[in-house]
Every structure is written in C-alpha cells, then in structure tokens.
Amino acid sequence: MKADLDFPRDFDALRAMVLERRDTLPKRIAQVAAYALDNPDEIAFGTAASIAASAGVQPSTLIRFAQHLGFDGFTSLQGVFRERLRERNNSYEERLKALRGEGGGRTQARGILEGFLSAASRSLDTVSRNIDDPLIERAVDVLKDAETIYLLARRRSYPVASYMAYALGKLQVRYHLIESAAGLDPEILAFASPRDAVVAVSFSPYASGTIQSARVLAENGVPVVAITDSAFSPLAESATVWFEVVEADHAGFRSLAATMALSMALAVAVAERRRGA
Numbered sequence: 001m002k003a004d005l006d007f008p009r010d011f012d013a014l015r016a017m018v019l020e021r022r023d024t025l026p027k028r029i030a031q032v033a034a035y036a037l038d039n040p041d042e043i044a045f046g047t048a049a050s051i052a053a054s055a056g057v058q059p060s061t062l063i064r065f066a067q068h069l070g071f072d073g074f075t076s077l078q079g080v081f082r083e084r085l086r087e088r089n090n091s092y093e094e095r096l097k098a099l100r101g102e103g104g105g106r107t108q109a110r111g112i113l114e115g116f117l118s119a120a121s122r123s124l125d126t127v128s129r130n131i132d133d134p135l136i137e138r139a140v141d142v143l144k145d146a147e148t149i150y151l152l153a154r155r156r157s158y159p160v161a162s163y164m165a166y167a168l169g170k171l172q173v174r175y176h177l178i179e180s181a182a183g184l185d186p187e188i189l190a191f192a193s194p195r196d197a198v199v200a201v202s203f204s205p206y207a208s209g210t211i212q213s214a215r216v217l218a219e220n221g222v223p224v225v226a227i228t229d230s231a232f233s234p235l236a237e238s239a240t241v242w243f244e245v246v247e248a249d250h251a252g253f254r255s256l257a258a259t260m261a262l263s264m265a266l267a268v269a270v271a272e273r274r275r276g277a
Contacts, residue, residue, distance in 0.1 A: 007070030011040065011084035014077075017069060019231045025068070028057050032065040034232030036081075038204045044081035048074055115250035120257035122248040127258040131243060139241045139266060142223045144273040146197035149175045150189065150222075152214060153200065154207040160227070160256060161201060164263045171271035178213070189213055194221040199266070201227045201259065202235050203247075214238040225266070227259055 008014035018025075018033045025033060035055035036043050042051060052059040066077035143149055149168060153161035158179075165177040178185050192198065198217050202210040211234045218224050218238040226239035229246050236242045243262060247254040 007076075008080065011080055014069065014080050021068075022231050028061045029065045029068055030232070031055060032057055032061055034230070036065070037230050037232060040081050040084060043078060044084070112250075116253075116255060119248040119250040120255050123246070123255070123258035124261060126248070127245055127262060131262070135241065135243065136265070136269070139225045139243070140269045140273055142225055142240055143197050143199070143266065143270045146195070146223075147174065148192070148196045149173065149270075150192055150196060150198045150217075151175055151177045152189075152198055152210055153202065154210050156254075156256075157201040157203060157207065157210070157227075157259075160259050160263050161199070163260065164199065164267050167264060167267040168271075171267060173267070173271055173274065185209070185213065189217060192217055192220070192222045194223070196222055198222055198224045199227070199263070200224055200235055200239070201263070202233070203229045203245075203254075204233070206234060211235055211238075227262060 008017050015037060018037060022030065022033065032055050035051075039054070042054060046054070048059045048062055052062055055062075062074045066072075066074045069077065071077045151161040151165055151168075161177055162179075165175055168175040176188065178188060198214065200210055200214040206228075214224050214226065214235055215238045218240075223240040224238050226233075226235045226242035227245055228235040228239075228242060229244060230236070231244065233242075236244075245259050245262060247256065247258055
C-alpha cells in the first residue's frame, strides 16, 4: 500500500488527525490510537510485538492503524514518533549547552527555573489557542447552577482541586473537596445528585479512583466537567463538558501551569455568573 499524500508529517499533525477521526475509528484501531497518544516514547522505540502487547492488540493492528493514517506501514509511522523525540532531545541539549557554556552569572538552578518557565509558557499558549469561547461557556453554565460543586482529583492533579476549593470558598460558592482520610469518598459522593456538578481532573497515567468515581457520578445523572489530556482519556468519556490540557514538560517533568489557570478561570467565572444572575 502506498502512503497517502496527506499523511501527517509530524507528531502534532498526526495527533490532530487522530483526534479529528476518533469517533469513526474502528474499535481496535482506536485502542491503538489511544495508546499511541498516551505513550509516544514507547511507540518511538518499542518493537511491533512489545507495543502490541502493551496496547492489548495484535501486531497486525499496528499496521492497520498506520495505513489508516496514510502511512505505508508501521515503520513509517514510527518515524514520526522518533522525530518528535529527536526534536525534544535537541531542545534539551541546547538548553544544557547554554547552561554550561554561556556563563554570565547564571547558575544551574537558574537554568532549571528558566526551563520550567519556558514549559509553562508553552502550555499556557497552547491552552489559550485550543479552548474556544463556547467550550468554556458551556462549562460555566454547568457549574453555575450546581447546589454543590464536588472537586475530584488525585495524585499529580490533586493540587488543582485543592486550590480550586480555596478559591470557591473565598468566592462563597458551595463545594466539597473529595479527600477523605477515612476512605469515605464513595459515601460522600453518594450525596451528589443531578442538582450538583463535579469538576474532575486526571492526566495519563490516569488515577483509577478519579475515573471510577466520575463514571459512577455520570451514570447517576450528575454533570461532570473534566480536565484531562486526551480525547481518548477515560475521563472524557464520562464528561458533560471536557477540556484537553496538555502540559509541556522540562526534562520529563510537567508543571500544572495551564491547568491551574483554567481551573481558576472556571472558579471565578462561575462566581461572577452567579452574582450576575
């Protein structure tokens, strides 16, 4: 099979194509697509056999996934993922060289700070471009009428819910932060009804407790506003409205800059909408 002239030339284009076609992808190909977007480094360097085993599919499905996107085979697709890594590694090498060679009074710690500031800036720019007005308005509409806003996040995402709780409290919006040390989260969430709403936050690798709680709440008719990192996120499946936030990383570490900005915007916008009602 010859490659389609419209096949994606870089990772960003590939990702955009997958997200555009996600609703029409066959089940197994969608499974591979979700794994590929969540584990791009594994796709870059794994073998067809190891990747297929990790994704839970047959190796032939990887070939069909590649051809579905216009590539002539899996190796061609893999090249896009490898190029992504080369570009990222080159960027890190340039930063390290600048730290070692430029001097000028800059310490290594200062260079690390600059790296994280740069990553935060890229994250904020991406979110600004990708979140349109109707999307954020729909989320605010869901939250503004809620009797109680339940905040659901664990592990790396927990600081987002914690700070959003602080903001909602100061703005006199009723909330409940799910953080029961006694393990009573299911009992607390059992009080949630369709008159309430949930803000759920989780990124790959997704917190199973957050995913399960959001799924149960959605099945019970409680509207869920989700912040996650992929259209293939299990959290997106349970959401009434969901935001895709992909945080840039520095040396493999991701901050929460864009996620924090979005969560604070939601908290303040909800408070303003309630006061204007």
